[in-house]
Amino acid sequence: MRAVLIHSSSSSSSSSAISPQTPAPHHHLHRQSRPSKTSLPRQLPVPPPHPVSAAHPHPHSTFRWDNLSPPPLAPDLRSSADVASRIAGDGRLEELPAIMDGVIESGPEASRFLTALNMDMVEMGLCRGLREGKLWSFIEVLRRFEKLGVEPMKLVGKNVVSLVGRECRRLLECGDIRGLVQVMETLSGFQFPIRELVKPFEVIRVCIDQRSPVLAVRYACTLPHAQILFCSIMNDFGKKGDLVSALKAYEALKQTTIGPNMFVYRTIIDVCGFCEDSVKSRYIYEDLLNQKVTPNIYVFNSLMNVNAHDLTYTLHIYNDMRNLNVKADMASYNILLKACCLAGRVDLARDIYREVQDLESAGALKLDVFTYSTIIKVFADAKMWQMALKTKDDMLSAGVTPNTVTWSSLISACANAGLVEQSIQLYEEMLQAGCEPNSQCCNTLLHACVEACQYDRAFRLVQAWKDSNTSKTLSGDRESITEEVLETEETSESSLSSPQHISPLHHASFLKTFRFAPTITTYNILMKACGTDFFRAKALMEEMRSVGLTPNQISWSILIDVCGGSGNVEGAVQILKSMRVAKVKPDVIAYTTAIKVCVESKRLKLAFSLFDEMKRCQVQPNLVTYNTLLRAHSRYGSLDEVQQCLAIYQDMRKAGYKSNDYYLKQLIEEWCEGVIQGNNRKMQEYTLSEETELSGSQSLLLEKVAVNLQKSVAESLAVDLQGLTKVEARIVVLAVLRMIKENYIFGNSVQDDISIILGVSKPNANRNPEVKDAVIRLLQDELGLEVLVVGPKLERTPASSPIEMESSTRRPAILQRLKVRKKSLHQWLQRRAFAPRK
Structure with missing residues (x-):
């Protein structure tokens, strides 16, 4: 035993x-x-x-x-x-x-x-x-x-x-x-x-793949250092864009005996930012305040950063932080400057920058490169390049070394202002300072050249970058590189719009070795620099594919524009079809570019067919698309053209876009006045004298014209002129008569009288007869039509009779109308229908 x-x-x-x-x-x-x-x-x-x-x-x-x-x-x-x-x-x-x-x-x-x-x-x-x-x-x-x-x-x-x-x-x-x-x-x-x-991370990964946040939290509770795992769980859900599961994990954690700490609060707020749901982060913050929990500076910074797009709320959080005696750090001020940048509040950003400078003078803070870079970007976006350069001087005086982001913002500030030479100089200073440029910086420089129409300069810059990298890698000989740059300038095409050239000394700073891989944006900018050289733009797209880049929708749109600019409209439309073959779905920019090419080449039928195809493919037009089509006609020659443009106009209004209707109104007015022949001088004097009346009602006029032109001549025609001025009423009446005339030419006769509604007529009310008189003069004097004033006669009743007075107040409103007989219309059409059009 x-x-x-x-x-x-x-x-x-x-x-x-x-x-x-x-x-x-x-x-x-x-x-x-x-x-x-x-x-x-x-x-x-x-x-x-x-x-x-x-x-x-x-x-x-x-x-x-x-x-x-x-x-x-x-x-x-x-x-x-x-x-x-x-x-x-x-x-x-x-x-x-x-x-x-x-x-x-x-x-x-x-x-x-x-x-x-x-x-x-x-x-x-x-x-x-x-x-x-x-x-x-x-x-x-x-x-x-x-x-x-x-x-x-x-x-x-x-x-x-x-x-x-x-x-x-x-x-x-x-x-x-x-x-x-x-x-x-x-x-x-x-x-x-x-x-x-x-291995814990394998269990967490399976929980996240199976969308099991509660099980992930339960597992994390069995391990030491569970708080770190909790943050990892929520963060991984956030990377997958699954905010719901991340919040479930957060709520499950609150029910455990361990409970969340400040690191967990900060993580879940950051996850709300990953998933672009700042509202949820605000609820979490309010919940902390209700639980009498005072967030630390890191939680406040995360909350402000997630809500940086809302400057008002960001400032509200900043005030709460100060009221709770939480001292702001440098990151807090950087986030405030970021919010001002996103909101375009240059004045407020300048005040915050001065406040931070005062704190630095007092020894409370030390400005870092992020602060300077952010304020420079604020000035760059506002095209305040002088203030951006002054901030750079302050930065250097404080002993802070600019980084790539800082130099990119400085170059962008000058590029946005169209200062190409200043942008080149800043680029050289960056290289001399030993800062390696990235693709964004180089693309900004190229974009500045293209915007200034210095296309050849953009190509020379790219060629210089290529040659400097290749030569430096092979031999490292500075003189040989300079010779190659000279040869590049001599053999390159002449500048398309600017006589300025870059001297070899400008290229000397490009000779430093740096890793810069061209991006899709780089090639897109160079394709814009091709102007109307379609074959060069196409070669750039092929080169883009050869370096492993896939042309995007912007690349195809630029190629369509270059092809159309060379006069090859069919080729531009064919490129639009080639996009689908390349498995790139044409977007609104591609369609609008092709429509613009057709309009500029007076291929209006093709332009409108592309618009119809665009709608069939469920690509929503934008304001540029609508305006391009509405300005396609310099004048209207047929009813179909007017109806087509008015349909586009109505579609634009339904989509929520507003445009300047005056141009379209002028074209329709000219088309309507074509009904009257041999009296152009009188028409022009009449409309120009009344032009001021049309300042605020073009939309109502065009809507009235569109509604009336959609009617068929076989149905009873009722023209509503209520709410229009006398000039607008004239245009609407002429539009209906022009429609009747066009249809009569194609064999569609009028089947009924025309009823013209002038407005509500009340007993003993002072009426403005201007619209009525203008319409009668138009129909009788200018067109020779017979016009009848329609309306029941009002019987006089004793004013002393209370019963009769009561009945008169209950009497419905009477519409004052004019009528044009069918017989008179037939006689007018026989005289006018086959006359030459204006």
Whole structure:
């Protein structure tokens, strides 16, 4: 018996074995025949284990097997120990908990059961059961030993831990993340080395892939340094754009005993910024204030940064920070300057910059490169290049070295103001300062040249960059590079619009070695510099593909514009079709560019067909598209053209765009006045004298014309002139008559009279007869039509009769109308229809 006790305290294997014997039947062995109610399937959750001290507070819960001299063991306990050892040795872990439950119920004698167990066979059985995949049975066995007062970790060795880790990895590979988390929670109660079983980041990754934020939080709670894992969980969800899951993880964390800290608050606010949902970050901040939690400076900075697009709210947070006695740091002021930059508030940015300078003078802060770069960008966006250069001088005086972002903003400030020479000089200063330019900086420089129409200069700059990199790599000879630059200038094409040239000294600063890979934007800018040279632009697109870049929609649009500029309209339209072959869907810019090419070449039918194709492909036109089409006609020659343009005008209004309607009104007025022949001088004098009346109602006029021109001559024509001036009423009436005339030429005769609604007429009301008189003069004097004034006669009633007065107030409003008879219209059409058009 002593030997058994020695074996039980060691993890080494033993050669001794318990010979099988048939025990006498008693009540403990009868419990073994019942199904085990504690052997659970893997999928079912296992409740967390109870602490050892709570389950067994009595003294025998802790003992030393090696120093124990036990009293004689009862026969029934000895039999149970023998059976338990034999079952454990066979790996039948699912049967072992039932036997141990019977021993546990025996009370104080239960501890003596442990002295009779062959612990070597128990450990061998645990390993065998784990190899057979009986992980949950293994957990139940550990749970029973814990109830007997034995710490589970004293029963297992390195082999058992390794096998448990293998089973956990199997659950992870099968995607059973719920079962794995349940196992981890249970084993953590047994003080298992959870981190050694599986790699934490792999479990977190599967939780994120399965969108299981709650399980990820539960798993993180089983590990030390859980706060770092919580931040990683929320951050990874944010990178996937899954803000909902990140917020669920945040709420689940708040329910745990660990709870969030400032680092967690900052992370979830940053995640709101990743997912572009600043409103959620504001709710989180309000929740912190409601919980009487004062955020630290890092949380405030993250909140302001996420809401930097809203300057008002950013300033509100800044004031809250000051009211809560949280001292702002340099990052806080940088974010405020960023918000001013996004809002275009140069005045406020200048005030903040001065405040920061005062703090620096007092020794409270030290301006960094980000502060200077941000304020320079503010001035650059506002085209205040003098202030940007002055800020650079302040920066150098303070001993702060400009970085690539700073130089790029300075170059952009001068480029936006059209100062190409100043931009080149700043670029040279950057290289002399040892700062390596990036693609954005070089693209800004090229864009400045193109905007100034210095196309050849842009190509020479790119060629100089290529030659300097190649020559420096091959030989590093400065003189040879300068000669190559000279040859480039001599062999390059002459400037298209500017006689300015760059001397070799300008290129000397480009000779430094730097890694600059051209981007799609670089090639797009160079394609713009091709002007009308289609073949050169096409070669640039091919070169773009050869360096591994894929032309985007802007590249194709530029190629369409260059092709159209060379006069090849069909080629420009064909490029639009080639975009689909290249699996690039034409966007509104590509379609608008092709439409502009057609309009400039007077291919109006093709332009409108492209517009119809654009709508069929569900590409929404923009304001440039509409204005391009509305200005396509210098005059209208047919009803179809007018109806087509008015339909586009109405579509533009429905899309929410507003444009200058005066040009379209003039064209329609000219088309309408074409009804009157041989009287152009009178028409021009009449309209020009009344032009001031049209200052604010072109939209109403065009809507009235559009509605009336959509009617068919076969239906009853009613022309509504309410709300129009006399000049506008004249245009609407002439538009209807022009429509009737056009349709009559194609064989569609008038089927009814024309009813012209002038407005509401009330008894004893002073009416303005200008519209009525102008329309009658137009129809009778200028067109020779018969006009009838239509309206019921009002009967006079005694004013003293209260009943009659009451009835008169209930009388409906009467519309004052004019009518042109069908017979008169036919006579007019026979005289006018086939006359020459104006």
